[in-house]
Amino acid sequence: MRFLFSTGSLYTYGLARCFALAADVGFDGIELMVDDRWDTRQPRYLQALTDRYGLQIHAVHCPFRPVPGWPAGNVETLEHTVRVAQALDTSIVVHHLPMRVGLIILLIQGHRRILPIPGWHPDRTYHDWMAGEGYRRLQEESGVKLCVENMPAWHAFGRRWNGFHWNSPDRLTRFPTLTLDTTHLGTWGLEPAAVYTQWRRRVAHVHLSNFDGREHRRPEVGHLDLARFIGALATDGYSGSVTLELSPDALDAGDDDEHIRQVLSASLHRCRAWASVPQPD
Secondary structure, eight states: OEEEEEGGGGTTSOHHHHHHHHHHHTOSEEEEEOOSSGGGTOHHHHHHHHHHHTOOEEEEEOOSSOOTTSOSSHHHHHHHHHHHHHHTTOOEEEEOOOBSSEEEEEEETTEEEEEEETTOOTTHHHHHHHHSHHHHHHHHHHSSEEEEEOOOOEEETTEEEOOBTTOSTTTGGGSSSEEEEHHHHHHTTOOHHHHHHHHGGGEEEEEEOBOSSSSSBOTTSSSSOHHHHHHHHHHTTOOSEEEEOOOGGGGTTTSOHHHHHHHHHHHHHHHHHHHTSOOOO
C-alpha cells in the first residue's frame, strides 16, 4: 500500500510548501484537496509540482463547497474535479455524500457548533443524480473511481445526528467504490477494522486519522485501533492508497517547518510499521 499526504492537512499553507514537506518526510505521493485556490485546480501547474518534487498525485478530493470559477452545483463540481483527475492521469476521486438536512454553523465561546435544520434539503438534486443513472454513467465513462466517503456524526442537543443520505455501513454498500475515513467512523463509535470487514473489496481508498473526541488526530494519538486496521489491510494485500488526512492543529501548523517534518515523520513511520505486521487469520 502507498501512504499519501493530503494537502488538506495543511490547507492554510501554500501548495508547493505542502509538496516540499511531504517529499522531505518520504511520503509515497499526494492526495490533492481541491479548494478555492486556482493552484489546486490547474493541471499544468499541478504537474509541474509533481515533476519538481517527485510526488505523483494519486487521489483528488472534490471541494467541500462551491469554488470561484466553477459551477455551484455539486454534480457539476464533481464533474470538474473528475476532469482535473483525468488531466493528471489520477484514478481516484474522493467525494462526499449528499446532505439530507441543511445546517448552520455557529461559533459559541470559541467553539464551533453545527445545528441541523429539519425540513431544509439543500442537496436534493445531487441526491437524485447519485441515486440514478448519472452517477453510474460518470463512473463508467470517466475512467476514474468515484470513491464516496463515509461522513461523521454531528453532535447537537446532546445526541448524534446523521446529516447525510446513505451514511451508514450497511447503506453505503450500494456504491461500488468507497473511501473509508477512520476518524469519521470514530464519531459514530465504530472501529475501522470492523467496518472494513463489512466493506472489504469496495474499499478503494482510505483516509487515515485518529479520534479522541476531536477529528483528524495523528494516527498514533487517539482511541481508534488503527494498528489493527492497517494490519488487516496488509493481510488482505490491499494495494491502494492510505492518505494521512489530518487537522492542521494536529500537526502544530504555524510551528517551525522542521518540527512539522518531525511530527509527520513519526506518524508515517508508525503507519509503515503497522503495515509490516499483518493480522493473523
